[in-house]
Amino acid sequence: xxxxxxxxxxxxxxxxxxxxxxxxxxxxxxxxxxxxxxxxxxxxxxxxxxxxxxxxxxxxxxxxxxxxxxxxxxxxxxxxxxxxxxxxxxxxxxxxxxxxxxxxxxxxxxxxxxxxxxxxxxxxx
Amino acid sequence: xxxxxxxxxxxxxxxxxxxxxxxxxxxxxxxxxxxxxxxxxxxxxxxxxxxxxxxxxxxxxxxxxxxxxxxxxxxxxxxxxxxxxxxxxxxxxxxxxxxxxxxxxxxxxxxxxxxxxxxxxxxxxxxxxxxxxxxxxxxxxxxxxxxxxxxxxxxxxxxxxxxxxxxxxxxxxxxxxxxxxxxxxxxxxxxxxxxxxxxxxxxxxxxxxxxxxxxxxxxxxxxxxxxxxxxxxxxxxxxxxxxxxxxxxxxxxxxxxxxxxxxxxxxxxxxxxxxxxxxxxxxxxxxxxxxxxxxxxxxxxxxxxxxxxxxxxxxxxxxxxxxxxxxxxxxxxxxxxxxxxxxxxxxxxxxxxxxxxxxxxxxxxxxxxxxxxxxxxxxxxxxxxxxxxxxxxx
Ligand SMILES: Cc1ncc(COP(=O)(O)O)c(C=O)c1O
Ligand SMILES: [Zn+2]
Numbered sequence: 001x002x003x004x005x006x007x008x009x010x011x012x013x014x015x016x017x018x019x020x021x022x023x024x025x026x027x028x029x030x031x032x033x034x035x036x037x038x039x040x041x042x043x044x045x046x047x048x049x050x051x052x053x054x055x056x057x058x059x060x061x062x063x064x065x066x067x068x069x070x071x072x073x074x075x076x077x078x079x080x081x082x083x084x085x086x087x088x089x090x091x092x093x094x095x096x097x098x099x100x101x102x103x104x105x106x107x108x109x110x111x112x113x114x115x116x117x118x119x120x121x122x123x124x125x
Numbered sequence: 126x127x128x129x130x131x132x133x134x135x136x137x138x139x140x141x142x143x144x145x146x147x148x149x150x151x152x153x154x155x156x157x158x159x160x161x162x163x164x165x166x167x168x169x170x171x172x173x174x175x176x177x178x179x180x181x182x183x184x185x186x187x188x189x190x191x192x193x194x195x196x197x198x199x200x201x202x203x204x205x206x207x208x209x210x211x212x213x214x215x216x217x218x219x220x221x222x223x224x225x226x227x228x229x230x231x232x233x234x235x236x237x238x239x240x241x242x243x244x245x246x247x248x249x250x251x252x253x254x255x256x257x258x259x260x261x262x263x264x265x266x267x268x269x270x271x272x273x274x275x276x277x278x279x280x281x282x283x284x285x286x287x288x289x290x291x292x293x294x295x296x297x298x299x300x301x302x303x304x305x306x307x308x309x310x311x312x313x314x315x316x317x318x319x320x321x322x323x324x325x326x327x328x329x330x331x332x333x334x335x336x337x338x339x340x341x342x343x344x345x346x347x348x349x350x351x352x353x354x355x356x357x358x359x360x361x362x363x364x365x366x367x368x369x370x371x372x373x374x375x376x377x378x379x380x381x382x383x384x385x386x387x388x389x390x391x392x393x394x395x396x397x398x399x400x401x402x403x404x405x406x407x408x409x410x411x412x413x414x415x416x417x418x419x420x421x422x423x424x425x426x427x428x429x430x431x432x433x434x435x436x437x438x439x440x441x442x443x444x445x446x447x448x449x450x451x452x453x454x455x456x457x458x459x460x461x462x463x464x465x466x467x468x469x470x471x472x473x474x475x476x477x478x479x480x481x482x483x484x485x486x487x488x489x490x491x492x493x494x495x496x497x498x499x500x501x502x503x504x505x506x507x508x509x510x511x512x513x514x515x516x517x518x519x
Contacts, residue, residue, distance in 0.1 A: 012433065018503045029505060035447040036455070036470045037427065040505040058506040060429035060448035100451055 028115030132476035194323030209266020277409030278418025287316025329373035398490030425507030
């Protein structure tokens with residue numbers, strides 16, 4: 001049996017929404033203190049809706065696939081909904097991850113939260 | 126498929142498969158049985174012992190068959206420790222980049238009151254004999270230094286270390302799992318008291334290995350039971366596997382000069398090619414390394430993704446990345462030679478097989494370059510390095 005599900009391998013091999021948004025309204029960057037994986041998330045936000053999202057990831061198959069899946073799950077969605085996205089939902093959408101690779105996927109949820117925090121901070125200024 | 130993970134395990138040779146298949150059919154008797162059929166198996170077993178002994182310049186009675194390298198390492202270290210403790214000697218010297226079969230055994234002994242000094246292996250991945258000598262104390266009972274490192278392939282100054290140990294009356298063990306069958310070894314000339322080896326690293330079967338322990342060294346049992354192996358290792362001997370190990374070892378050693386010359390040439394061609402990738406670095410000394418070993422770090426990428434994409438291109442390799450280790454830390458070997466976490470995360474080990482062609486080596490270089498460039502194209506770490514936000518270290 002392969003290490004990862006077909007779904008994970010699909011998102012790993014053909015990651016969706018890879019790249020940078022130069023004029024992003026929100027940017028979040030998080031690192032995994034445990035294994036060293038790093039993820040950066042860029043968002044365009046219009047009227048409370050995430051109209052575009054892109055990511056960059058330094059990490060393993062699990063980290064790249066969960067970044068990709070997470071962006072798919074929040075693209076076009078209201079901020080309130082994106083805020084609710086859990087690592088569990090990302091993992092389930094990927095048809096599961098090996099137990100010892102879950103920690104690499106937590107970054108996706110954290111990167112979204114970090115970007116949304118950045119958005120709130122920018123609004124205050 | 127280009128199998129470039131021969132340090133993990135090797136394919137059994139055609140000859141080995143042939144010999145083993147035949148023995149499984151014909152020689153299934155128990156060597157401890159007194160009837161002729163059992164004694165035939167005993168004869169095959171003892172013949173294997175003679176063959177193995179002669180390859181490493183030892184006497185047959187100094188060879189104990191084990192389930193592999195891990196068991197041999199455990200038994201060698203525990204034996205020396207037990208012997209030392211009886212004489213009030215409870216200090217052991219080893220290195221920071223040993224295999225876990227050695228390191229975890231030492232950890233266990235520390236809990237029992239032993240003191241362990243782990244020597245630095247420096248940036249080139251080489252132990253300094255002078256530092257071994259300085260570390261030896263009145264109460265040192267064992268020095269254990271691996272022959273060749275399993276990740277970065279560096280070959281240690283074994284005979285010099287052995288001579289130092291001998292002059293101080295300290296037992297010297299070497300984990301030669303990566304060296305046996307690949308480098309010429311002579312336990313007498315190299316002043317080796319104990320040596321561990323494993324058949325599956327030289328085209329023999331898995332789950333079979335041996336421990337060489339010089340005459341006069343009293344081994345401590347790791348496995349208790351019957352009187353096999355002069356009472357030092359219980360369990361009915363896996364005669365077909367052991368005899369096949371001997372056959373595989375003879376076969377490997379018979380063409381050692383030829384294969385190392387060929388592999389060194391291919392290895393250097395690949396090292397040169399991969400070395401052209403910007404911000405990459407070879408891990409471990411270039412000259413004093415196994416002919417089959419290539420180990421690089423690349424800035425800005427992570428090893429597991431590199432391995433998965435190489436696998437898609439038909440190349441099987443390995444990495445010291447934290448994400449591939451099962452534990453959360455990158456390779457202790459790469460950390461021991463001074464690689465920082467980020468860089469150790471982006472490592473690649475290629476361990477070549479003897480049958481690799483020039484075309485395959487070119488394909489490896491091309492594939493590694495492509496995959497590294499691709500992964501860097503969406504790495505936030507690489508972006509920061511390239512924009513000057515963080516400084517390159519390779
Ligand atoms: C240097 C070294 N020591 C010990 C071992 C363990 O050998 P085995 O797998 O036969 O137990 C290995 C193999 O992984 C090794 O490379
Ligand atoms: Zn990871």
